Amino acid sequence: MGLLYFVSILAFWGVLLVKAEDAYKYYTWTVTYGRASPLGPSQQVILINGQFPGPRLDTVTNDNIILNLINKLDQPFLLTWNGIKQRKNCWQDGVLGTNCGIPPNSNFTYKFQTKDQIGSYTYFPSTLMHRAVGGFGALNVYARSVIPVPYAKPAGDFSLLIGDWYNTSHKALQQILDSGKPLPFPDGILINGQGRSIFNGDQGKTYMFRVSNIGLSTSFNFRIQDHKLKLVEVEGSHVLQNIYDSLDVHVGQTVTVLVTLDQSPHDYYIVASTRFTKTVLNVVALLRYTNSNGIAYGPIPAGPTGGVEWSMDQARSFRLTNNNNFGFNQLEPIKFSSQYKILVN
CATH class of the missing domain: 2.60.40.420 (Cupredoxins -  blue copper proteins)
Known part of the structure; x- marks a missing residue:
């Protein structure tokens, strides 16, 4: 009887372990x-x-x-x-x-x-x-269903791969670097491999934009005409949810923002422009309300006028919250190395 009970317990826990994998x-x-x-x-x-x-x-x-x-x-x-x-x-x-x-x-x-x-x-x-x-x-x-996140589930989820682009082949670029010369100035910027993208959403709903700098050498500023950006995550860490008009995103970095479509129903410009460069390159996409008349009004929104110090001050405002299951109530400031530099082209 005792042996049978022991074997039954082992079988029970074995089933649980298999299901929990x-x-x-x-x-x-x-x-x-x-x-x-x-x-x-x-x-x-x-x-x-x-x-x-x-x-x-x-x-x-x-x-x-x-x-x-x-x-x-x-x-x-x-x-x-x-x-x-x-x-x-x-x-x-x-x-x-x-x-x-x-x-x-x-x-x-x-x-x-x-x-x-x-x-x-x-x-x-x-x-x-x-x-x-x-x-x-x-x-x-x-997140798994049992793990809370510090924001309501958005109505949609967009990934934006933004970065500088060269018309030169990768082998020619390699030869330039191998000769001891720096990379040339890029020919343009792309969003998801295109010069023109459209992102659709319903008026009154909130959408997640995952914005990544997939380029080689150039930081960019990201903004959406007449819409605020609520920063919720930076590179896998939730942050204090500050509101921004625009965000600088540096090479290799990803930021996640929530955007509420709280304006009148038409198209709005989504803009990324190079930072810290003498010549400013822009790429423009569209945020399109589903009941839009298909027209974006006015000039393309201008980027920030501040330079490296402005960008660093903004980055310092990203305060990380502790990713745990207990309410995300612990704050920790980002620590910057004295070796951190932004190169100006």
Whole structure:
């Protein structure tokens, strides 16, 4: 009787453990060259599963990602998962030193867990100059149903991959750097691989905008005409929810804002413009209310007039909250290294 009871208890706990195991998600991505015309001229770009930018990778915290990457380029290739901590798993980080490049016509299977990292991230190529011509995409980690987040669920969720772009090929850019010269000034800015995008929403509802700087060298300022930006997360950490007219986003950085469509129903300009550059480049998209008449009124909203100090003061206002299950009530200021610099072109 005692042995039977003991075996029954083991079986019960075994069933619970199996049911409690975190989800596994399986992907196969093939990396190839293709053609696109982001700024007008046709040029060679890097596609993932035929897409430019690459597929949006939506996960839930604690998901186990099993991703088989097949390299069909003529060069070794690696992807890095920007901001994912890779606890005790650094060889999945996708950078030279912890990984070897995936040879042409070969594959590598990434295996990592998005452990307790609710937020907005990106992935991109980490070797040579592949990132200059694509191979990047959005990586979003959502909360499980049992984990609270400090804002109501938005009506929609947009990922904006914004960055400087060159009409020059990645191999030519590599030769420039190898010769000891700096990168030239970019030819333009793109949002999601395009010079013109449209984001649709309903009047009165609130939407999440995940804004990432996927470029190579240039910071940008992000703003939406006549709409306020409520900052809720920066690189996987929830923040004190300050309201901004515009936000500077630096290379490799991602910020998440909530935007309420509280204006009259028409189109509004979404603008990103380069910062700390003598020549200012702009890219314009549209926020379109579903009952819009399709017209955006007035001039494109101007960016901030302040320079590096303004940008640093804004960054210092991002106060992180403790990501836990107890009300997000602990505040911690961002600490800046004395080595932090912003380069001016």
